[in-house]
Amino acid sequence: xxxxxxxxFLDQLLSRVDLVEIVNSRTPLRRAGREFMxxxxxxxxxxxxxxxxxxxxxxxxxxxxxHGNAIGFLMDYERLEFLDAVExxxxxxxxxxxxxxxxxxxxxxxxxxxxxxxxFFRQQLRxxxxxxRAVDYLRQRGLTGQIAxxxxxxxxxPGWENLCRALRGDGVPSExxxxxxxxxxxxQGQLRDRFRDRIIFPIRDRRGxxxxxxxxxxxxxxxxxxxNSPETxxxxxxxxxxxxxxxxxHNRALPRLIVVEGYMDVVALAQHxxxxxxxxxxxxxxxxxxxxxxxxxxxxxxxxxxxxxxxxAGWRALDVTLPFLRDGRQVGFxxxxxxxxxxxxxxxxxxxxxxxxLEQSTxxxxxxxxxxxxxxxxxxxxxxxxxxxxxxxxxxxLPDGHFRDLMAERLRREAGLSATRLxxxxxxxxxxxxxxxxIRTPLRKAIALLLYRPELAQQTMVNDSTLLDRGExxxxxxxxxxEILRDRPQLSVAALLxxxxxxxxxAILERLAAWEPEAPAEGFQFDxxxxxxxxxxxxRDDPRERLPEILLRRGAPSALSxxxxxxxxxxxxxxKI
Numbered sequence: 001x002x003x004x005x006x007x008x009f010l011d012q013l014l015s016r017v018d019l020v021e022i023v024n025s026r027t028p029l030r031r032a033g034r035e036f037m038x039x040x041x042x043x044x045x046x047x048x049x050x051x052x053x054x055x056x057x058x059x060x061x062x063x064x065x066x067h068g069n070a071i072g073f074l075m076d077y078e079r080l081e082f083l084d085a086v087e088x089x090x091x092x093x094x095x096x097x098x099x100x101x102x103x104x105x106x107x108x109x110x111x112x113x114x115x116x117x118x119x120f121f122r123q124q125l126r127x128x129x130x131x132x133r134a135v136d137y138l139r140q141r142g143l144t145g146q147i148a149x150x151x152x153x154x155x156x157x158p159g160w161e162n163l164c165r166a167l168r169g170d171g172v173p174s175e176x177x178x179x180x181x182x183x184x185x186x187x188q189g190q191l192r193d194r195f196r197d198r199i200i201f202p203i204r205d206r207r208g209x210x211x212x213x214x215x216x217x218x219x220x221x222x223x224x225x226x227x228n229s230p231e232t233x234x235x236x237x238x239x240x241x242x243x244x245x246x247x248x249x250h251n252r253a254l255p256r257l258i259v260v261e262g263y264m265d266v267v268a269l270a271q272h273x274x275x276x277x278x279x280x281x282x283x284x285x286x287x288x289x290x291x292x293x294x295x296x297x298x299x300x301x302x303x304x305x306x307x308x309x310x311x312x313a314g315w316r317a318l319d320v321t322l323p324f325l326r327d328g329r330q331v332g333f334x335x336x337x338x339x340x341x342x343x344x345x346x347x348x349x350x351x352x353x354x355x356x357x358l359e360q361s362t363x364x365x366x367x368x369x370x371x372x373x374x375x376x377x378x379x380x381x382x383x384x385x386x387x388x389x390x391x392x393x394x395x396x397x398l399p400d401g402h403f404r405d406l407m408a409e410r411l412r413r414e415a416g417l418s419a420t421r422l423x424x425x426x427x428x429x430x431x432x433x434x435x436x437x438x439i440r441t442p443l444r445k446a447i448a449l450l451l452y453r454p455e456l457a458q459q460t461m462v463n464d465s466t467l468l469d470r471g472e473x474x475x476x477x478x479x480x481x482x483e484i485l486r487d488r489p490q491l492s493v494a495a496l497l498x499x500x501x502x503x504x505x506x507a508i509l510e511r512l513a514a515w516e517p518e519a520p521a522e523g524f525q526f527d528x529x530x531x532x533x534x535x536x537x538x539x540r541d542d543p544r545e546r547l548p549e550i551l552l553r554r555g556a557p558s559a560l561s562x563x564x565x566x567x568x569x570x571x572x573x574x575x576k577i
Contacts, residue, residue, distance in 0.1 A: 005086060007499065009098055010071075011488070013086065014495040016093040019057045019070045026077060026295060041077060042066045044326055044399035044425070056451070057494035060514035067510050069494035072501075077295065078206065082501075088207065106179075110234050111209055113172060113180040118210045120166055121154025121200040128157045133218055134199055141264060142347050147271045151246060152202040156195035156215060163193045181212065181229040195227065201263040203228075203235065203281065204245040211235045214242065214263050214281065226262070228282050237281040239288035242266055244278045248296060251276055256299035258358065259285065259317070260342050261310075265303075268343040273351040277303075277342070285317040290324050299330040301361050303342055306335040315371065318364060322397040325364070329403075332361030365407060368394065369414050378414065388415040392422060400425035440515075443474045446533045448512040449526060450481055451493050456530045457485035475537070477505050 020036055023029060029036035029052060040050035040061040049063040060067040066076065074085040090097045125131055125148075134155040138148060156163065164183050168174065174191055177183040183191050198215030205211045212229035229235055243266035247254060258277040260266060269277040280289060285302075293300055302317045304310035314333050321331055334357055336345055346354045362370075372390050377383030391411050398404040408420045440448075450456055484499070485491060493513060500506030 005083070006098060009095075010086070010498050011491060011495045013089055013093060013095060014057065014069060014071070014498060015490070015492055016095065017057075017070050017089050018054075019059065019073065019494065020052055020054050022070050022089075022092070023052050023059060023073060039326075040064060040066065044401065046327075046401060055493075056513060057492050058497070058513050062514075067514055069497055071498065084207070091207075107233055109176060110180045110232065111211070113167070113176045113182065114210050114212070114234065116167055116170065116172065117163060117180070117182050117213070118152065118154065118202050120163055121156055121195075121202075121213070122152060123154075124157050124162075125153065125155035125200075128155060130157050130197075131155055137199060137218060141268065141343065143267060143271055147267060150250070150270070151243075151267050152204075152210070153267070154200040154202070156193065156198045156200050158197040160190075160192050160196065163195070164191045179232065181232045181235065194229070197222070198227065201242065201267075203240060203242055205234075205240070206245060206248075208245050208249065211240070212237075216263065226282065237283055238286045239292070240281055241278040241289060241292065242281055243270075244292070244296070246270070247276045247278060254297050256301060256358075257293055257297050258342075259289075259293070259300060259302045261304060261313070262341070262343075265342040269346055269354075272346045272354070274346065274354060284313065285320055287320055287323070290321050294324055294329060298328055299332075301332040301334055301358055303334045303336065303358075303361075305341060306338050310335055314367070318368060319394070319397075321364070322394060323399060325403055326399055327401040327403050331364040332358075333364065333367045334358060334361040365410060369410065373414070384415040384417075388417060388420070391415075392420070395420075396423050396425075398425065442533050442536055443478065444508075444512060446530060446537065447474075447478055447481065447509070448515040449530050449533070450478070450485070451496070451509070451513045452515075453526050453530075454485050454491065454493065454496070455489065456527055457482045458489065459527055459531065477508075 020029060023038070024036070027038045027041045027050070029038045030048075031037075032051075034053070034055070036052040036054070037048040038050045038052075039045050039048050040063055042050075042061060043064040043066075045063050050059065050061045050066075052059045057069055058067065059069075059073060068076070070089055071082070071085050074080050074088055075082060078085070078088070080088065087097050125134060138153070143153075164174075164177060167177060167182075174183070177191065178185070181194065183194055186192050195213060195215040197218050199218065201214040201216070202210040203212040203214060212232070212235035214229075215227045217223075217225050217227070228237060231237065242263055244257075247257065254276050256276060258269070258274070260269070260277050260279050262279055266277045266279050269275070278293070280286075290300075300321070302314055304313050304317075314335065318331075318333070325331065336342070342354075369391070372387050375390065376386045378387055388411060391414075395404065395407050395411060398407060404422075404425060408422055411417070411420050481496070484496065497506065497509055497513060500509055
């Protein structure tokens, strides 16, 4: 799985990062003995079952089975590809990721093309003869050069092929311009710039790389007023949020995030000190948006216009948010006065007054029941029954937890019911368990002990033929682990597991790494137990020595064959030569 990244770098990276720190910054942990515990971030639960081991640098959920090292955690939690997770950790650790030579993939090529376009648009805002119209527009909206620089605002000048001509002059193939969403072909097959005479807002991914653009038309008769890049291998508008990278980069301890409707709302709020706003990209709020936002903060405020369209957008946001409302998360709704948007309102009222509005936003529960009361007549029996019928499918989307219980109680009060008939909460998003429960055979216990105490490898001969010559895969794996740990005694368990990522052996190792030995009696020594197991494994070719393991696997003497039962009875008797 390491691909073009050298194994030695992955070893160094996993020795430099602290999984406890990585997880705790996203899911608060509490110490429990030698480990740290939390409610699992991968499924809904009331009792913490997510364990992080500082010594192993390994996490495991006893509820849904999620497990892995720091790379795996970022891949699952942030939904990153392997290379992206490695680069994210490397940046955190202050390391530069080395890539073996052999050419970049298509995504890296497209990223460079978009970066070239970003530099072009910024330069045009500084130097193009027609730039003054763009500068005047930004000043009219109250933006300073400093905030324009923070968000990387640029300008696409009038004309059909300014960008295409510039980039093709730098040797960029036409196919790259099309694939990156920077150009299209007209009916005659000519290459044309996608963005023309527009203010350009770069759209960044979670790592700060520009992946797409949004353009605001300067001419009043140009349609559409706002134009985004098309879907590309880099850009999927249903999962990206404008301003999220900037909010995180300039506010390490974000109090909340505000979801607004447009680029200018985000930039204007940041200009006036509210630097924690994000915007969807011309699409309704999606589950992917909510999932990403709740991975950053526990409080969201949806801020929409107070007109009918804003109310519709608010209700859609409520509906898509419900499945993510685990205990401790808060959602509010702020509908602005008619004719106002966040941009105009904060310029007129200022930061303090706007943030006061945020503090007074309508909690999700109040908004939900107020909307439903407006559709029914709660003064009548039929109206209360209708309210309950409308509320029930919404509340059933909530995950199991105290908030769900409190919402059910609220419904009982609102509708005057003695009880509610909610279906059970949605089942936890449990991961498919491709490996059935592992039976603790002596071989597996030896590997588990080695993962628990890697220093045990130092007491074992690497060239032990009785282990190396076995044809069984488990013996080969045990011998490999011993050899690796003898050569690299400082290797962490996390780095050891990384060498087997996406292999059948890796799946077994990850499950064995989650095993914890029972609390040993006083004077117990792991090295003695490990040595005893190896001694047994070396002698296991003798059929008589295999019988205890056979019995352990089958569960009862009655499951043995007649010959095996006879051999078991004769185990303690002297054997003839």
